[in-house]
Amino acid sequence: MGKFVLVACTNVGRYIIEEFMNNTDIGAELVGVVNLNQEQAINKANYDSYADLVLKYNFPIFYCDNINDAECMDFMKNLNPDIILQSGWSQKFSDAVLNIPKYCCIGEHPAPLPKGRGAACVNWAILTGETEWGDSYFKMVSEYDKGELYAQKFFRIEPYDTVFTVYEKVAKCAADVVAQYASKWSEGVFDTMIQDDTKATYYKKRRPADGEIKDFAQDAFVIHNFIRAQTNPYPGTFINTSKEKLLILSSNFDCEMNTQLPQGCCFAKTDDGGILVACKDGSVLEILRVKPETSPSMWAKDYFSDYKLPFNILDI
Numbered sequence: 001m002g003k004f005v006l007v008a009c010t011n012v013g014r015y016i017i018e019e020f021m022n023n024t025d026i027g028a029e030l031v032g033v034v035n036l037n038q039e040q041a042i043n044k045a046n047y048d049s050y051a052d053l054v055l056k057y058n059f060p061i062f063y064c065d066n067i068n069d070a071e072c073m074d075f076m077k078n079l080n081p082d083i084i085l086q087s088g089w090s091q092k093f094s095d096a097v098l099n100i101p102k103y104c105c106i107g108e109h110p111a112p113l114p115k116g117r118g119a120a121c122v123n124w125a126i127l128t129g130e131t132e133w134g135d136s137y138f139k140m141v142s143e144y145d146k147g148e149l150y151a152q153k154f155f156r157i158e159p160y161d162t163v164f165t166v167y168e169k170v171a172k173c174a175a176d177v178v179a180q181y182a183s184k185w186s187e188g189v190f191d192t193m194i195q196d197d198t199k200a201t202y203y204k205k206r207r208p209a210d211g212e213i214k215d216f217a218q219d220a221f222v223i224h225n226f227i228r229a230q231t232n233p234y235p236g237t238f239i240n241t242s243k244e245k246l247l248i249l250s251s252n253f254d255c256e257m258n259t260q261l262p263q264g265c266c267f268a269k270t271d272d273g274g275i276l277v278a279c280k281d282g283s284v285l286e287i288l289r290v291k292p293e294t295s296p297s298m299w300a301k302d303y304f305s306d307y308k309l310p311f312n313i314l315d316i
Contacts (some may be wrong), residue, residue, distance in 0.1 A: 001028060002027070002082045002183065003082050004029065004031065006020075006034070009234060010224075013048065014053065016178050017057070021059075027181035031081060034076065037064060038070070046088070046233045050147045067093060067094075080147055082185075082186040084105040085106050086107045087108040087174065105139070105140040106139060110133075111135075113201070114195040114197060116203060118204060122170070126225055132154065133150065137149065146193060147195075163233075174196060213226070216277060218280050219280050219281065238293075250289040253284075257276075263278055266309060268309065270286060273302070275287050304316075
């Protein structure tokens, strides 16, 4: 039976582990996992330690500072893997790591490569209004996201999806791909597709500060996408008020609603616990859940209960 080492640190890796451990027909064995240690994981928004899975399934795991550290490489070499499978890992693999497995290192990338190369691709897909999306598996080479493709699965990003629910769809794709291909890959059998570099698109890394809303001079649907693309488990969308940083966790949008009020004006409270905010060209955004930076989350209607309507949300 072929042997896999998994290098992962997010929810996608969690469901890859579950698939290996529970699918008796998978035809391959997960012999070990590499994850980030707590210090390195502090800036990983969707980090998952798999601590409960280690207790449940008792597999070898190594928590590292860097995938290229000698001690980490020794851990992987001693497991003698046929394949190293990587998911959600930001550190670049050195040539020494790429040469550890018998066959190759396979990277999982939550985008329909060659479209969506780079960083934060799920966040960017929602931000830019993508609806048809996918999850790709490719041979890892010295250049990011450029190796030949070994598998792809596709899905829709719905208007009600958030970055969390899209990553859950990616996790389902990952489990399905592992179930279908793990046995073949561990025997060195690959269905190869060459990436067309002329069709490649690239996304840049996003930082917490990129989540700030400085005005409401965009269409409400664009701002709604901005909010749902950066909500939990990511740092989130926020406004800076006169007294604190206010995170906006969720929102809604009704294309039939319109107002003549100025942009940023909060003019009504809703039965769903939200407040209505005027945006570009009279479009209306419903802000539902908010969270003061150091306090529990609450309904927007409750947070703004002491403010007399109408008021400008950026002037509070």
